[in-house]
Amino acid sequence: MDTRFPFVDWFRNSSPYINAHRGRTFVILIEGEAMARGRGEQLIQDLALLHTLGVRLVVVFGIRPQVQQALDEAAIVPGLHQGRWIADAPVMACIERVAAEQRLWLEARLSLGLPNTPMHGVELTAVSGNLVMAKPLGVREGVDFDRSGEVRRVRASAIEGLLEKGSLVVLPPLGFSSTGEVFDLNASDVAQHAAMALGADKLILLGEASGLFDASGQLQRQLTPAEAEPLLRQAAPGSELSRHLEAACAAARHGVARTHLLSWHDHDALLGELFTRDGVGTMITQHRYEQLRPAELADIGGLLELLEPLERRGMLVPRSRERLEHEIDDYLVIDRDGMIIGCAALHGFGDAEMGELACVAVHDDYRGGSRGELLLAEIERRARRIGLSALFALTTHTTHWFFEHGFRLADIDSLPPLRRDTYNHARKSKILVKSLG
Template identity: 80%
Template structure:
């Protein structure tokens, strides 16, 4: 088996992606591809990835941008548009250009989605791409004394029509255009179209493919997940009208209005879309109202995950074996770190109220997720739990990690410092070190 994995590394990846294939089947994704991706020649690869998602049963709504293409066409025509707050004033001359470019880009996308020649990634895939007057719009009007003419904003998305198309297996294509009841066409922000579509459809995911590969903190480290509250300062600090400002606005609003997850990815990375969707950690930044990695009380449904997490540590003698029956009986003592449905960390607090003491036990972090202060997070929550129960001290027994406990305020004590019940159950053959931490 090892030789097979060496020769075909994609096999292991494919096996590990199977839970995500099952999870994504039948889900609705709204995907925005900014115009820069098409202008840079990345459209072909992205179309292939979209076709793969379609064959895996994902319901797709594709929104595309045309900013760079329109800017180039305006320059060639000698037109210098007025810009205010990141939007141009779309007069008749500019709208003629916008409509032409949008139509050309839509036809190009539909042609590529129809490609089925032998020896091409889309061979054998039948994709029906449908567009139309699916987004209703209204004019921006006059703002700060500026008449924005045919620059508009989304009024509503025709949800019933889009749902009907998706139910029939079509891929819905939405240009950055909107239509009014008076028969006018308005220039729209592609990110606003994507956000409204995702919100109206109650999409499972909104995926924004832009220049940046996510958001970074002050130390230059990629931030894998943020809530809208955490992302809001970044949005306010972004340059008005910039891609970052537009994408963060769309992501935060989508999260606040029920879209499960918004992903910020870079179209420069050929593997970004599939890497984000079919690996546990992903490659970009996710904005979600509810964290996909959370510390919470354990439940009976976590038993299988706990057994899998603890088994390697028990086999190496680092932890005492805990059979399923014991975990079921003591499940209320446990905290877990749940990362997208996988238990990657745990700790238990066993109470000895008569002695005013609690045992910190079974602290475990999955090998792949060590080094990010998760154990410290568990310890802090155990201490909060203990204080709420009027526990005056925590003790721990360990054979391998005494230094970690000492670094976090524990000190060595003799066995007679333990509560009587725990002292009687002490396994002298293991010779575990006993450490204690007073709780002020």
């Protein structure tokens, strides 16, 4: 294959996602550290690209490091409780000033359309305003939080109206009360409530970490809220991890389909997560995007695409579309975000107490992740449910894999009569049997 232009191949593979994201609503949180460390320009270019691809964007920005710098310069030491600043009048004055400066800077950069820049010719209308209503935290554990607040509601209809007009909505970490006060809010709290109020398709949290990792240091690609909450309980109160996990779990439980935890340190994280099948960070979702399920007729095209390379190499017996359609109820598939990456079939033989484990296949790009074992375990459960006492398999290439999973060599006489009569002697497949007792 000609690889002089690897971007072209990537662009072709990203086209399903370009189509899927068009017209969708994404709420994106950019933590203040990203702006403070000079990552703002690149992220704004990525936002402009998403806008041109038809994504409806709500951008929430954090200001914690910028406010901390302003407080240091003013020799103001804020009170701190439960991981939150106590926003008295001097602290709040710094917060309001920094929020205004950051909002103006962001809107100015979103207006950039100079020649020889990635945003040349892109017209973005960035709109902010009193779109988040807030209430005070009040007195907690004997501590008066003054003008530190929490989100009361997001004016979803107003934001929807702006998005319908093609505007990009910018939300600072501030909220307004019905009495005309301004409150300091957590940016992640604003992003979470905006995503829930809008029924956003995605909530994207750009922070320090590249995602969530298990005890061995392995990146966790996907977790449910229930799986993520133990990590939330272990996180330090007020830490970025705590704020992001709380937002992600709450959003997932309140209708936001997918929340993505990404690192702003990675220049490719935002686009890599959105336009590649595997992504680069951790996704929190109530519904797994890789699932093992019974096959459907709509999966035939995906099955043919999965099996064809293995049939060409002689690892599997060729199966026609008609045969797959006829036997579709025998198949299980692993569906990864709409792509069939694995399958296996259980064929029965009338009154025989043995079933055939057939067509076990996993896409080359997804081997080594225990997917074969997952398919086998489910086939065994299905076999037991219908009263089978043993499985058999025929293979020319993967004998040792079957040995490792409890199969033993057998002769042709151990096969059910119907399968014995159709055995292809020219292929010389090994016969393997596993008891389900």
